[in-house]
Amino acid sequence: MNALHTAWEKLIEEESRRQKGRTDQDLWRPRLHIAPPAGWLNDPNGLCQYKGIYHAFYQLAYFQPEGGLKFWGHCTSRDLLHWEFQGVPLCPDQPFDCHGAYSGSALIEEDQMYLFYTGNVKLLGEHDYVNTGRESNTVMAVSSDGMRVDTKELLMTNGDYPDDLTRHVRDPKVWKQDGRYYMVLGARTREDEGTVLLFSSEDKKRWNYAHRFRMEKPFGYMWECPDLYVLDGHTVLSISPQGVEQDGLRFANKYQSGTCFLSGDFRVTKALGEFRELDGGFDFYAPQTFLADDGRRIQIGWMGMPDMEKVYRNRTVGRGWQNMLTIPRELSVRDGILCQNPVRELKEWWKEERRIKGAYSGPLEPCCELELTTEGGDVKVVLAGGLVLRYEKAEGIFWMEFTDPLLGGGRDIRGRQVGALRDLRILVDVSGVEVFLNGGQDVFSTRFYPEKDQYHAAIEGDGIEGVLRYREG
Ligand code: FRU
Numbered sequence: 132m133n134a135l136h137t138a139w140e141k142l143i144e145e146e147s148r149r150q151k152g153r154t155d156q157d158l159w160r161p162r163l164h165i166a167p168p169a170g171w172l173n174d175p176n177g178l179c180q181y182k183g184i185y186h187a188f189y190q191l192a193y194f195q196p197e198g199g200l201k202f203w204g205h206c207t208s209r210d211l212l213h214w215e216f217q218g219v220p221l222c223p224d225q226p227f228d229c230h231g232a233y234s235g236s237a238l239i240e241e242d243q244m245y246l247f248y249t250g251n252v253k254l255l256g257e258h259d260y261v262n263t264g265r266e267s268n269t270v271m272a273v274s275s276d277g278m279r280v281d282t283k284e285l286l287m288t289n290g291d292y293p294d295d296l297t298r299h300v301r302d303p304k305v306w307k308q309d310g311r312y313y314m315v316l317g318a319r320t321r322e323d324e325g326t327v328l329l330f331s332s333e334d335k336k337r338w339n340y341a342h343r344f345r346m347e348k349p350f351g352y353m354w355e356c357p358d359l360y361v362l363d364g365h366t367v368l369s370i371s372p373q374g375v376e377q378d379g380l381r382f383a384n385k386y387q388s389g390t391c392f393l394s395g396d397f398r399v400t401k402a403l404g405e406f407r408e409l410d411g412g413f414d415f416y417a418p419q420t421f422l423a424d425d426g427r428r429i430q431i432g433w434m435g436m437p438d439m440e441k442v443y444r445n446r447t448v449g450r451g452w453q454n455m456l457t458i459p460r461e462l463s464v465r466d467g468i469l470c471q472n473p474v475r476e477l478k479e480w481w482k483e484e485r486r487i488k489g490a491y492s493g494p495l496e497p498c499c500e501l502e503l504t505t506e507g508g509d510v511k512v513v514l515a516g517g518l519v520l521r522y523e524k525a526e527g528i529f530w531m532e533f534t535d536p537l538l539g540g541g542r543d544i545r546g547r548q549v550g551a552l553r554d555l556r557i558l559v560d561v562s563g564v565e566v567f568l569n570g571g572q573d574v575f576s577t578r579f580y581p582e583k584d585q586y587h588a589a590i591e592g593d594g595i596e597g598v599l600r601y602r603e604g
Pocket of ligand 1 (some may be wrong): 173302
């Protein structure tokens with residue numbers, strides 16, 4: 132560990148002593164979801180299960196709740212629901228990562244944890260930071276206990292990436308398959324086209340460029356946080372594109388996150404199937420998956436959106452923290468559609484339940500879940516008096532709308548064609564809401580900011596019934 136790392140550790144310790152209790156006491160603190168102890172959080176990083184324990188790292192600007200220099204925060208869990216903060220193991224402390232330890236992934240092998248990430252460097256001078264002035268370094272950090280980083284090694288610099296790219300190349304996702312290592316990296320070409328680069332390696336250190344994935348027609352100028360995995364017999368490429376134009380109800384957020392199926396072997400095939408957004412709500416970006424020991428493919432996303440500070444007011448900033456991750460979601464493919472559902476462990480979390488049959492109006496615990504089935508007609512669920520979740524059968528659209536601007540912190544309305552609506556599951560965790568429709572075929576995620584006495588639900592709809600689950604206090 133170098134002197135700069137030691138200095139960061141000391142500063143972090145001092146800051147956590149200063150913050151202690153402050154953010155924990157905050158009434159908008161989630162109970163189930165990962166949130167930063169202090170400061171700003173964005174992408175999930177390095178998700179894995181190591182020696183039986185789940186590890187989640189995330190982009191953390193510890194000293195700046197409004198965003199700033201990026202470190203990796205770290206937390207662990209035995210059940211994907213109770214998370215314990217474990218510190219800040221990756222700090223910008225090298226010439227190759229001095230402007231941020233950017234996003235990346237974990238690979239577990241022979242009891243070692245390998246963390247691959249992007250070392251971000253911004254050079255001084257007159258630069259646009261797209262074509263000049265930025266270094267995007269691929270770095271490997273090694274940990275022998277999953278808690279502390281022992282070594283960091285620079286693997287690739289911009290000179291190792293194809294010539295037609297800008298300086299924007301980042302977010303390595305690494306995995307092992309058939310005795311070889313593979314890496315995908317998100318990139319922006321000089322023609323302003325988003326793409327994903329595929330590399331392979333025999334030793335995790337020397338990487339060879341194989342080919343790239345792109346759409347038939349350019350789709351946005353930059354693809355961030357790629358992931359590639361096999362799910363129920365389908366090869367899935369997950370990307371977070373920037374610069375995609377809104378198309379009716381689709382692509383309504385500033386940036387998107389979604390998946391494409393790949394036909395054939397990713398080592399050969401470059402052509403991508405249709406892009407489908409993973410979430411129809413206001414707050415979802417940069418998801419990453421990992422394979423749990425029991426074979427489940429689990430995804431966690433950032434329940435937030437970059438570059439929205441002029442529109443969304445995340446009302447916890449003044450309280451010293453901002454943003455959270457989504458609930459861990461189990462992925463599956465049903466009827467050719469990628470489905471996301473809260474991990475099955477969630478069922479064990481709840482202690483109480485109340486049956487609902489027909490219209491319902493009543494108070495809610497700040498952390499609770501509504502699971503409802505319908506007869507396929509119109510449905511309306513109003514949360515906290517100002518977040519309206521509405522299905523309109525005639526048009527087959529599900530809407531998420533804030534009628535109370537303070538509750539939504541500047542968020543307004545999102546909608547998505549969902550066809551028929553058979554069931555919905557609404558997970559409320561104090562200041563976050565995730566809605567899973569039709570067994571997880573469509574999902575809507577958003578932050579919201581109810582006052583203490585505002586937790587309430589009003590439900591209407593033909594033949595609606597189900598259950599409200601919660602745990603007191
Ligand atoms: C996505 C992203 C990544 C980058 C990280 C920096 O939100 O821009 O591409 O590595 O955030 O925090």
